[in-house]
Amino acid sequence: MANTIPALTLNDGTTIPQLGFGVFQVPPEDTLEAVTKALDVGYRHLDTAEMYGNEKGVGEAIRASGLPRDEIFVTSKLNNGFHEPDDARKAFDRTLADLDIGPLDLFLIHWPLPTRYDGDYVSTWKVLEEFKADGRTRSIGVSNFQPDHLAMLEKEAGVTPAVNQIEVHPYFTNEAARQASLERGILVEAWSPIAQGEVLDDPAVVEIARKVGRTPAQVVLRWHIERGDIVFPKSVTPSRIKENIDIFDFELSAEDVAAIGALNRNQRTGPDPDTFDAIG
Numbered sequence: 001m002a003n004t005i006p007a008l009t010l011n012d013g014t015t016i017p018q019l020g021f022g023v024f025q026v027p028p029e030d031t032l033e034a035v036t037k038a039l040d041v042g043y044r045h046l047d048t049a050e051m052y053g054n055e056k057g058v059g060e061a062i063r064a065s066g067l068p069r070d071e072i073f074v075t076s077k078l079n080n081g082f083h084e085p086d087d088a089r090k091a092f093d094r095t096l097a098d099l100d101i102g103p104l105d106l107f108l109i110h111w112p113l114p115t116r117y118d119g120d121y122v123s124t125w126k127v128l129e130e131f132k133a134d135g136r137t138r139s140i141g142v143s144n145f146q147p148d149h150l151a152m153l154e155k156e157a158g159v160t161p162a163v164n165q166i167e168v169h170p171y172f173t174n175e176a177a178r179q180a181s182l183e184r185g186i187l188v189e190a191w192s193p194i195a196q197g198e199v200l201d202d203p204a205v206v207e208i209a210r211k212v213g214r215t216p217a218q219v220v221l222r223w224h225i226e227r228g229d230i231v232f233p234k235s236v237t238p239s240r241i242k243e244n245i246d247i248f249d250f251e252l253s254a255e256d257v258a259a260i261g262a263l264n265r266n267q268r269t270g271p272d273p274d275t276f277d278a279i280g
């Protein structure tokens with residue numbers, strides 16, 4: 001089996017590497033080093049956000065790598081304080097300036113914030129449609145959108161989101177939001193894919209890892225891949241950055257995929273998108 005990262009086709013015809021590298025909680029001063037390591041070992045998809053404060057480091061690492069820009073898929077996200085259309089336009093300009101790598105591959109609304117902005121994420125989405133139309137991002141999508149938020153966009157939007165980036169891992173399989181995305185042709189990006197490490201000591205995961213001769217993190221990441229979701233585990237530890245990409249030369253049985261899915265406890269590691277309202 002070739003140890004290569006599959007490319008998935010988004011609903012707008014562009015392609016995305018199914019595995020990438022996430023930089024949430026990577027301190028700005030460590031971002032150049034971590035992303036450089038990730039690119040060195042073969043990651044070609046990076047997931048950042050204005051909220052993470054490290055877009056400059058991500059851009060610096062891309063430029064320093066010498067890799068052709070079109071070989072790296074880059075995602076960023078609109079921060080919560082900038083949903084008003086003019087604020088969103090300025091925030092997007094800042095993201096492009098901080099990354100300084102030309103057009104983006106994917107830009108997302110980071111959180112729907114249904115309790116803010118009079119519950120209006122539709123006018124924010126229409127501004128992202130402008131960014132796609134003017135070519136400054138190839139694709140646009142959403143993050144943390146619940147089924148009713150997707151239904152609202154379906155009714156009001158001109159462009160269907162390419163992805164919905166939501167919390168998914170064995171302790172929180174998030175099936176309702178996952179299925180609401182997939183049935184609309186929206187691919188699922190699973191954030192906190194290893195639940196920030198919490199699922200790695202689970203006896204069922206440890207046992208499957210022992211059986212297939214892999215680490216618990218590799219088994220859980222492989223579980224996401226076999227379910228068709230996109231993942232971008234975060235690590236600042238060089239050995240883990242390498243470990244997390246080495247998951248394309250083995251498979252899990254259908255029974256093991258089902259057993260890991262059965263660990264669901266509806267236990268989030270992050271906030272609930274229906275009530276999350278932090279700005280700043």
Ligand SMILES: NC(=O)c1ccc[n+]([C@@H]2O[C@H](COP(=O)([O-])OP(=O)(O)OC[C@H]3O[C@@H](n4cnc5c(N)ncnc54)[C@H](OP(=O)(O)O)[C@@H]3O)[C@@H](O)[C@H]2O)c1
Pocket residue numbers: 021022023024025047048110143144165166190191192193194195196197200217218232233234235236237240241243244270
């Ligand atoms: N859209 C959203 O609202 C949202 C929310 C959260 C995350 N995300 C995205 O999803 C990405 C991943 O999620 P995440 O960063 O929350 O969590 P995660 O990738 O599930 O877990 C990261 C944590 O696990 C540790 N770790 C990584 N690989 C490991 C391994 N092989 N063995 C043991 N421990 C390991 C890391 O430690 P070290 O770094 O110390 O090695 C870090 O503490 C983020 O970076 C971000 O891009 C998006």
